[in-house]
Amino acid sequence: MAEIARKLGVSPTLVSLVLSGKGNQFGIKKETQEAVRKLAAELNYVPNSVASSLRTGRTKIVGLIVPDISNPFFSRIARSIEDAASSAGYYLMVCSADEDTARENQLLHIIRQSQRAAGIIVCTAQTDMQPFAEMIEQNYPLVFIDRDLPGLNRQFVGVNNRSGAQKAVEHLIAAGRKRIGMLSIGPSHLSSVRDRVQGWKEALAQAGMADTVNLLREVPFGDVEKATAAAVKELTQGPGAVDAIFTANNRLAIAAINALRETGKSIPDDVALVSFDDIDVFPLLQPPLTAMAQPAEAIGREAAELLLALINKTKAPSDAHSIVLDAELRIRRSV
Amino acid sequence: MAEIARKLGVSPTLVSLVLSGKGNQFGIKKETQEAVRKLAAELNYVPNSVASSLRTGRTKIVGLIVPDISNPFFSRIARSIEDAASSAGYYLMVCSADEDTARENQLLHIIRQSQRAAGIIVCTAQTDMQPFAEMIEQNYPLVFIDRDLPGLNRQFVGVNNRSGAQKAVEHLIAAGRKRIGMLSIGPSHLSSVRDRVQGWKEALAQAGMADTVNLLREVPFGDVEKATAAAVKELTQGPGAVDAIFTANNRLAIAAINALRETGKSIPDDVALVSFDDIDVFPLLQPPLTAMAQPAEAIGREAAELLLALINKTKAPSDAHSIVLDAELRIRRSV
DNA sequence: TTGAAAGCGCTAACAA
DNA sequence: TTGTTAGCGCTTTCAA
Numbered sequence: 204m205a206e207i208a209r210k211l212g213v214s215p216t217l218v219s220l221v222l223s224g225k226g227n228q229f230g231i232k233k234e235t236q237e238a239v240r241k242l243a244a245e246l247n248y249v250p251n252s253v254a255s256s257l258r259t260g261r262t263k264i265v266g267l268i269v270p271d272i273s274n275p276f277f278s279r280i281a282r283s284i285e286d287a288a289s290s291a292g293y294y295l296m297v298c299s300a301d302e303d304t305a306r307e308n309q310l311l312h313i314i315r316q317s318q319r320a321a322g323i324i325v326c327t328a329q330t331d332m333q334p335f336a337e338m339i340e341q342n343y344p345l346v347f348i349d350r351d352l353p354g355l356n357r358q359f360v361g362v363n364n365r366s367g368a369q370k371a372v373e374h375l376i377a378a379g380r381k382r383i384g385m386l387s388i389g390p391s392h393l394s395s396v397r398d399r400v401q402g403w404k405e406a407l408a409q410a411g412m413a414d415t416v417n418l419l420r421e422v423p424f425g426d427v428e429k430a431t432a433a434a435v436k437e438l439t440q441g442p443g444a445v446d447a448i449f450t451a452n453n454r455l456a457i458a459a460i461n462a463l464r465e466t467g468k469s470i471p472d473d474v475a476l477v478s479f480d481d482i483d484v485f486p487l488l489q490p491p492l493t494a495m496a497q498p499a500e501a502i503g504r505e506a507a508e509l510l511l512a513l514i515n516k517t518k519a520p521s522d523a524h525s526i527v528l529d530a531e532l533r534i535r536r537s538v
Numbered sequence: 539m540a541e542i543a544r545k546l547g548v549s550p551t552l553v554s555l556v557l558s559g560k561g562n563q564f565g566i567k568k569e570t571q572e573a574v575r576k577l578a579a580e581l582n583y584v585p586n587s588v589a590s591s592l593r594t595g596r597t598k599i600v601g602l603i604v605p606d607i608s609n610p611f612f613s614r615i616a617r618s619i620e621d622a623a624s625s626a627g628y629y630l631m632v633c634s635a636d637e638d639t640a641r642e643n644q645l646l647h648i649i650r651q652s653q654r655a656a657g658i659i660v661c662t663a664q665t666d667m668q669p670f671a672e673m674i675e676q677n678y679p680l681v682f683i684d685r686d687l688p689g690l691n692r693q694f695v696g697v698n699n700r701s702g703a704q705k706a707v708e709h710l711i712a713a714g715r716k717r718i719g720m721l722s723i724g725p726s727h728l729s730s731v732r733d734r735v736q737g738w739k740e741a742l743a744q745a746g747m748a749d750t751v752n753l754l755r756e757v758p759f760g761d762v763e764k765a766t767a768a769a770v771k772e773l774t775q776g777p778g779a780v781d782a783i784f785t786a787n788n789r790l791a792i793a794a795i796n797a798l799r800e801t802g803k804s805i806p807d808d809v810a811l812v813s814f815d816d817i818d819v820f821p822l823l824q825p826p827l828t829a830m831a832q833p834a835e836a837i838g839r840e841a842a843e844l845l846l847a848l849i850n851k852t853k854a855p856s857d858a859h860s861i862v863l864d865a866e867l868r869i870r871r872s873v
Numbered sequence: 874t875t876g877a878a879a880g881c882g883c884t885a886a887c888a889a
Numbered sequence: 890t891t892g893t894t895a896g897c898g899c900t901t902t903c904a905a
Contacts, residue, residue, distance in 0.1 A: 204882070214892045219884060230890060249651035253591045254882035257897050262588065264631070271617065278613035282606065285634055294654065296599070297632050299620055316584035319629065460822060484819035487795060539898070549876045554900060565874060589898035592881050 204250070207242050218243075222250065256318070265510060266320030268298045268310050270328060275482055276453075276499055277326065280348065283503030284324060291511050296320055302328040302424060311335075315343055322510045326350055330392045344513035348506045351394040351525070358513065360506040360526045364395050364479075367495045367530035368402025371477045372449055374493070376410045378538045380447035380475055382418060383407065384438045386431060386459055387451040389421030399451045399479055418445055422455065431458035432465065439468055447475040447538070453482050456492065475538040479530070491535035498528050539585070542577050553578075557585065591653070600845060601655030603633045603645050605663060610817055611788075611834055612661065615683065618838030619659060626846050631655055637663040637759060646670075650678055657845045661685055665727045679848035683841045686729040686860070693848065695841040695861045699730050699814075702830045702865035703737025706812045707784055709828070711745045713873050715782035715810055717753060718742065719773045721766060721794055722786040724756030734786045734814055753780055757790065766793035767800065774803055782810040782873070788817050791827065810873040814865070826870035833863050 204222075208215040213235065220229050221239040242248075256262040265288045269277040285295045296319065300307040307328055314320050315338065322344030327335075332355050338345050339356055347359045375383050385403045388396050404416055420434035438445045450456040456478030460470070468474050470490055478485065481496035505526045512518035539557075543550045548570065555564050556574040577583075591597040600623045604612040620630045631654065635642040642663055649655050650673065657679030662670075667690050673680055674691055682694045710718050720738045723731050739751055755769035770793075773780045785791040791813030795805070803809050805825055813820065816831035840861045847853035 215882090216884075216893080217891060219882095220891095223884085232890065235890085247647070247651070249648055251592075251882055252652040252654055253588055253597065254897090255884075256588045257586075257592050257881085257899090258883045258885085260897075272607075272620065273610070273614045273617035275608070275610055275613070278610070278616075279608045281613075281632065282608035282634060285607065285632065289633075294631050294633070296629050297616065297620065298624075298629065299617060312582070313584055316582070317587040319587055457819065457822060482819070484792065484817070484822070487792060487819070487823055489824040550898090551876060551878095551900080552874090554898095555875095558900080567874065570874085586898055589881090590900075592883090592897085593899045593901085595881075 204248070207239065207246065207248060211238055211242060213239070222248075260318070262318055262321050263293045264296050264320045265293050265507065266296050266298065266314045266323040268300055268307060268314075268323060268325040268327075270302045270326060271299045272297050273299075276349075276480060276497065279499035280503040280506075283500040284507045287504050287507035288511070293321070293511070300328060304329045304331070308334050311338070321514045322346070324348055324506050324510055327352065328393070344510055346506045346510045346513070348502055349395055353394065356523045358509050358524050360502050360509060361395065361528070362497050362502070362530045363527050364398035364530070365402040365405070367532075368399040368449070368479060369406045370402075370530075370532050371479060371493075371495050372403050372406035373410075374532060374534065375447045375449065375475055375477060375538060376406065376412070378447075378475060380538075381412070382415055382443070382445045383412070383447040383449060384415075384418035384420065384445035385449045385451070386434060386455045387419060387421050388424060388427075388455070391421070396451055403449055422458075427454055428458050428461070431455060432462040435459055435462035436466055439463070439466060439474060445474060447477075450476070450478045453478055453480040453485075453494075456480075456485075456494070460488070460492075470537050477538060481533055485533075486535060488537075490537050492537045493535045494533050495530040496533050497530050501528055539583070542574065542581065542583060546573055546577060548574070557583075595653070596849075597653055597656050598628045599631050599655045600628050600842065601631050601633065601649045601658040603635055603642060603649075603658060603660040603662075605637045605661060606634045607632050608634075611684075611815060611832065614834035615838040615841075618835040619842045622839050622842035623846070628656070628846070635663060639664045639666070643669050646673070656849045657681070659683055659841050659845055662687065663728070679845055681841045681845045681848070683837055684730055688729065691858045693844050693859050695837050695844060696730065696863070697832050697837070697865045698862050699733035699865070700737040700740070702867075703734040703784070703814060704741045705737075705865075705867050706814065706828075706830050707738050707741035708745075709867060709869065710782045710784065710810055710812060710873060711741065711747070713782075713810060715873075716747070717750055717778070717780045718747070718782040718784060719750075719753035719755065719780035720784045720786070721769060721790045722754060722756050723759060723762075723790070726756070731786055738784055757793075762789055763793050763796070766790060767797040770794055770797035771801055774798070774801060774809060780809060782812075785811070785813045788813055788815040788820075788829075791815075791820075791829070795823070795827075805872050812873060816868055820868075821870060823872075825872050827872045828870045829868050830865040831868050832865050836863055 204215055204218050208218045218239055221236045226236040288295055298310050324346045326349045332352055347357055349361050351359045387400050407413055422430040450459055470476050478494040481494035485492040485494050539550055539553050543553045553574055556571045561571040623630055633645050659681045661684045667687055682692055684696050686694045722735050742748055757765040785794055805811050813829040816829035820827040820829050
């Protein structure tokens with residue numbers, strides 16, 4: 204910048220003003236502005252973002268904390284956040300916390316305190332509100348996605364897990380299924396998982412099948428494949444065997460399919476299957492899998508827009524706000 | 539930092555020295571060091587990374603430019619880069635360039651000039667070496683992944699596409715297939731795609747089947763589904779119909795499966811199918827799909843380590859270096 | 874064993 | 890319409 208100023212015989216201030224688009228506002232002559240812009244382009248000048256951030260106290264980076272960026276659900280969200288952020292001149296910093304509360308808190312703290320990001324979008328693994336409450340109180344821009352912490356005065360973007368799950372189970376009931384088991388991750392305190400289980404229960408209750416709520420099986424995070432195999436085996440055997448399974452996410456669905464094949468059960472003849480969370484290969488399976496699709500792109504876009512509004516203070520930080528999108532039942536042939 | 543110094547009655551210099559681990563090197567009293575560290579912890583002090591970066595000219599961010607972070611291949615790589623980077627105290631900034639050369643160059647230029655990242659790992663969409671040549675000459679830390687630009691004095695991490703493709707096609711030949719078509723993306727200048735086509739050709743030639751190189755069909759980026767359907771239809775019809783198809787990536791494989799189903803061809807009875815690039819659902823298909831698996835995690839890890847070495851100058855930036863990993867044939871039942 | 878002072882490159886208040 | 894000056898929070902050199 205100094206070089207431009209020197210070559211043009213003007214002050215660095217003027218150059219800064221012009222290049223940050225405040226030329227007219229400060230009434231700088233059109234020709235001067237032209238000259239500055241021309242020389243900047245010739246020299247391939249790009250402002251040092253570090254210096255600018257230090258001076259202004261703002262940074263053009265959006266932080267994203269998710270359990271695992273290699274999970275397709277989160278990488279799709281990341282992509283759409285990136286798109287929305289980049290049209291506003293922001294970049295995306297991605298962190299995987301691996302469902303580890305301590306790691307997540309460490310990331311939250313460091314990213315914020317070190318001024319690495321102007322705000323954070325988080326899919327939290329915890330139920331402890333305290334770390335977040337503090338950030339929110341201090342008006343740090345923060346948006347929750349997918350998993351909510353409803354007690355907080357927070358911004359949230361996610362899907363309607365309860366009604367989505369209900370819709371999925373109603374579809375099974377409408378197809379004449381009488382004993383509908385559920386495979387979930389757990390024991391879980393995560394709002395998304397809890398709400399899906401809740402939706403399943405409500406659908407059962409409304410159909411007068413409340414007595415089958417004992418057909419819930421919770422599989423630990425760490426050991427999905429083996430534990431699912433065991434749960435499926437148990438659910439599909441004996442006199443009280445299920446004739447349908449509803450899974451809380453795509454990983455459980457995949458594990459369940461494998462387990463059903465191993466035990467020689469046919470889908471949908473012996474057991475119907477519906478997954479919450481659709482992925483692009485489910486249509487390719489035999490039979491193609493019926494699933495609740497989540498609008499990952501919309502979640503990312505809405506979350507990014509909300510965060511940018513908070514950063515730019517176009518949104519009062521204090522009013523709690525939820526954007527709840529609908530999941531869509533994609534009927535295929537596994538029911 | 540000033541606060542810590544004031545409360546302890548020492549200078550900011552001393553605090554900085556202690557907290558950046560140079561306490562012993564400067565011979566600062568153990569007790570003083572202890573006191574500084576203790577108070578810093580109590581105050582939850584985290585250094586302002588922006589100020590530190592401005593002063594030192596270094597930043598603890600690794601830039602990653604890929605065509606699309608929502609593609610599972612790249613999100614898996616991103617995850618492993620993140621892991622390697624974060625153990626060295628670095629964060630990951632992710633940018634999707636969407637196979638758009640102009641966008642990619644803009645990102646490269648801005649990220650570098652604005653000092654946003656200490657180095658860049660890139661899966662490039664272009665063949666123009668000039669933008670890269672300049673960066674490399676100026677010793678900017680740069681590592682290529684997946685797609686190489688072999689004329690350059692560069693660092694590269696990827697898989698052996700040629701020999702991998704050859705292995706896949708040899709597997710088809712060993713199974714008695716006589717007319718092996720290939721579906722590729724194109725017309726493509728990308729090293730990875732080119733090398734896979736080359737491997738296919740070489741395998742054919744070595745088996746005395748060089749006359750079937752006309753069974754290559756190139757599908758444009760933008761329109762994979764429809765163009766693949768057309769290509770598959772053409773390849774599988776008439777007297778010269780193929781009895782096997784080798785696809786250059788997983789998206790083409792998925793499109794090919796759909797196309798084969800639509801035309802009523804059975805896999806593998808009518809047409810055998812092998813995909814380059816395995817994804818986690820291929821084993822679930824009927825039949826489970828034989829594929830060349832790429833070690834995405836290893837690619838990310840090696841690339842991150844190479845980049846960090848460049849950043850820390852433990853590696854002389856001038857010596858070109860390639861890490862070429864082997865793809866692995868996962869034999870399932872589509873052949 | 875510790876401190877003073879300078880300066881990274883930019884921007885914002887104030888002055889001219 | 891433009892320039893001067895100060896300072897963001899840290900690190901590094903040099904001095905004590």
